Amino acid sequence: MGKEITDVELHKEELQSYFNGVGYERWAAIYGEHEVSAIRKTVRDGHALMMSQAENWLISHNLPKDARILDAGCGTGLFSIELAKKGFNIISVDIAEQMVEKAKIEAEKARVLDRIEFGVSDLESIQGSYDAIVCFDVLIHYPPKGFKTMCSKLASMSNGPFIFTYAPYNSFLAFKMWIGEFFPKNDRRMNLQMMKEPFVEESLALGGKKVIKHEKIHHGFYHTALVEAVPQ
Numbered sequence: 001m002g003k004e005i006t007d008v009e010l011h012k013e014e015l016q017s018y019f020n021g022v023g024y025e026r027w028a029a030i031y032g033e034h035e036v037s038a039i040r041k042t043v044r045d046g047h048a049l050m051m052s053q054a055e056n057w058l059i060s061h062n063l064p065k066d067a068r069i070l071d072a073g074c075g076t077g078l079f080s081i082e083l084a085k086k087g088f089n090i091i092s093v094d095i096a097e098q099m100v101e102k103a104k105i106e107a108e109k110a111r112v113l114d115r116i117e118f119g120v121s122d123l124e125s126i127q128g129s130y131d132a133i134v135c136f137d138v139l140i141h142y143p144p145k146g147f148k149t150m151c152s153k154l155a156s157m158s159n160g161p162f163i164f165t166y167a168p169y170n171s172f173l174a175f176k177m178w179i180g181e182f183f184p185k186n187d188r189r190m191n192l193q194m195m196k197e198p199f200v201e202e203s204l205a206l207g208g209k210k211v212i213k214h215e216k217i218h219h220g221f222y223h224t225a226l227v228e229a230v231p232q
């Protein structure tokens with residue numbers, strides 16, 4: 001009898017094929033520097049705002065340069081490369097090979113390839129412990145059950161800060177999503193999964209972490225909540 005496929009595995013396969021195909025084209029363009037539509041530009045700028053805040057939070061921990069920092073779901077490597085430029089060594093993994101290949105090219109251009117250990121892997125198989133973990137705009141795609149499992153797992157794997165984003169629940173946006181007007185048709189992104197704050201806190205507590213910073217970032221079509229959690 002074949003292996004039973006769980007919802008989480010199906011969801012993972014769906015994400016992997018999305019981020020190796022249409023999703024790669026879409027997000028690599030958003031994260032890149034070429035001209036994009038006005039809508040995508042708001043996402044690019046909102047994402048840049050989020051990254052710069054996250055970087056400030058992480059840097060404030062004064063981690064040693066040889067700290068083990070995991071960038072979980074690194075995409076095209078934007079955050080890893082910024083940290084590597086500051087002298088940190090990073091472990092960066094992503095489920096989509098295309099994303100990792102692009103991240104390597106960008107890291108080489110920035111002359112920091114030697115400071116980043118890239119891996120093509122799903123977060124579900126990652127193990128070990130780290131001095132800090134970041135995970136940006138990845139958990140936004142996880143439905144509640146998977147979110148709880150992954151959020152608590154990553155939280156428990158960091159001995160220091162766990163800095164990540166989630167899609168905060170907002171009744172107005174939830175309604176727009178329900179009627180299909182959350183994102184203009186051509187720019188529609190993979191299903192966004194909105195979470196309520198107490199649920200996020202509960203998931204973190206399962207991984208032994210508590211929230212110390214929480215900031216909502218709304219910029220055009222980019223809506224996210226940036227969180228920093230530390231050991232309880």
Ligand SMILES: C[S@@+](CC[C@H](N)C(=O)[O-])C[C@H]1O[C@@H](n2cnc3c(N)ncnc32)[C@H](O)[C@@H]1O
Pocket residue numbers: 012015016019027031072073074075076077078079093094095096099121122123124135136137138141
């Ligand atoms: C919207 S992109 C964000 C990329 C990057 N963190 C950033 O903010 O620039 C989401 C990334 O998560 C990755 N991803 C989604 N599910 C994953 C999983 N289960 N394991 C590892 N990576 C995953 C995708 O391949 C994609 O590169």
